[in-house]
Amino acid sequence: MEDSLFSIAVNGIFVQNFLLVQFLGLCSFVGVSKETKSAAGMSAAVLFVMIIASIASFLIYTYLLLPMGLTFLTTISFIIVIAFLVQLVEFIIRKFSPPLYRSLGIFLPLITTNCAILGVVILNTRLEYGFVQSVFYGISAGLGYTMVMLLMAAIREKSNAIKVPEAVEGLPHAFFITTLLSMAFVSYFQVIPT
Amino acid sequence: MADMTIAGEFFRGIVKDNPVFALVLGLCPTLAVTTSVENAIGMAGATLFVLVGSNVMVSALRKQIPPITRIPMFIIIICTFVTIIDMAMEAYTPPLYEALGIFIPLIVVNCIIIGRAEAYANRNTIKFSVVDALGIGAGFFVALVAIGAIRELLGTGEIVLFGLKLISIPIEPATFMILPGGAFMTIGVLMAMVNYNKIRKARKGA
Incomplete structure (x- = not known):
């Protein structure tokens, strides 16, 4: 409730990193982290939708669901809002910036079923964050996601040159790299004061 | 599709189309809740319920749902069952609900469920959709319990299931x-x- 903005940011980016510590958004993580370009596109789309979804879900939860006693509809309304927002963002980008649409376009439909987005908005309501805190948490979670995606994509691109046993190629290899990354996040970033 | 048998469809979900190891779907809950066998069973059970419910509904309504709006319809159907299991678990198994936390509402975006609705239930009869849901659910169950058992055994040195100690090995817990x-x-x-x-x-x- 009384978390400072600094602690929310550190938590979102490092200590409670969505991908490596909380296991949210892993499908997209193993799916599009093969090359830096698509990883960057996916991360930008996620960051963008996360911020808008945090704002929209806060308003809906506080001014619609809570006063009317409809909190049992939380999940269903959030997922509909996210699906709607993703469509809207897709239309707007296609209209105003075709180059951006060409690079982000294929990732946008995937975002509706990305658990990181729904995870952020549900965590916001569970932690009872206020408006500024919710938005801040959305931004930090998105930044943490972006950072890990780019790290992972860079490592995977370079590790193509490594010869591994046939059975380990592909996904198992990606998971082993993730193990090391995750250990770094869990062990080192816990010393940051929150 | 005359050569489909009920047993064949069921075991296909466990071995050939295992959602975790073969299709690589639903990774988030698979990794997040498998710190113990108990959590793994709870998560797999909740997912199985939603999977069977949504497959039956989608299959029953497959002639009524217009193709162009099918994805939002599927999501709403799935979300209904998730809300049911969410509230049921909060009421009847509070410790498990606490342990699984955010991953119960997140069943909505589990790719396994929407994947089965789209790829199977939307094209097959109710009978086979139920069997498919049970098979895929069982495959998910096997994968989760396997990962949960390995992690709990090596991490704590013993497997405790609903208050009963199943097995313990004399190692330093990792x-x-x-x-x-x-x-x-x-x-x-x-x-x-x-x-x-x-x-x-x-x-x-x-």
Whole structure:
């Protein structure tokens, strides 16, 4: 409730990193982290939708669901809002910036079923964050996601040159790299004061 | 599709189309809740309920749902069952609900469920959709319990199931296995084993 903005940011980016510590958004993580370009596109789309979804879900939860006693509809309304927002963002980008649409376009439909987005908005309501805190948490979670995606994509691109046993190629290899990354996040970033 | 048998469809979900090891879907809950066998069973049970419910509904309504709006319809159907299990678990199994936390509402975006609705229930009769849901659910159950058992056994040195101690081994508990890193390593090793088996079989056949 009384978390400072600094602690929310550190938590979102490092200590409670969505991908490596909380296991949210892993499908997209193993799916599009093969090359830096698509990883960057996916991360930008996620960051963008996360911020808008945090704002929209806060308003809906506080001014619609809570006063009317409809909190049992939380999940269903959030997922509909996210699906709607993703469509809207897709239309707007296609209209105003075709180059951006060409690079982000294929990732946008995937975002509706990305658990990181729904995870952020549900965590916001569970932690009872206020408006500024919710938005801040959305931004930090998105930044943490972006950072890990780019790290992972860079490592995977370079590790193509490594010869591994046939059975380990592909996904198992990606998971082993993730193990090391995750250990770094869990062990080192816990010393940051929150 | 005259050659579909109920048993065949059921076991296909466990072995050939195992949602975790073969289709690589639903990774988030698979890794997040498998710190103990008990949590793994709870999660797999909740997913199975939603899977059966949504497959039955989608299959029953498949002639009424217009193709162009099918995805939002599927999501709303799935979300209904998720809300049911969410509230039921909060009321009847509070400790399990606490342990699984955010991952119960997140069943909505589990790719396994929407994948089965789209790829199977939307095209098949109710009877086979139920069997498919049970098979895929069982496959998910097997994968989750396997990962959960490995992590709990190595991480705490024993497996405790609903207050009963099933097995304990005299080792120094490796806390690493309970941490997120352990989850990634376990699934990496298991997947490598599955791949190895596949490659060996393919070589034998060739």
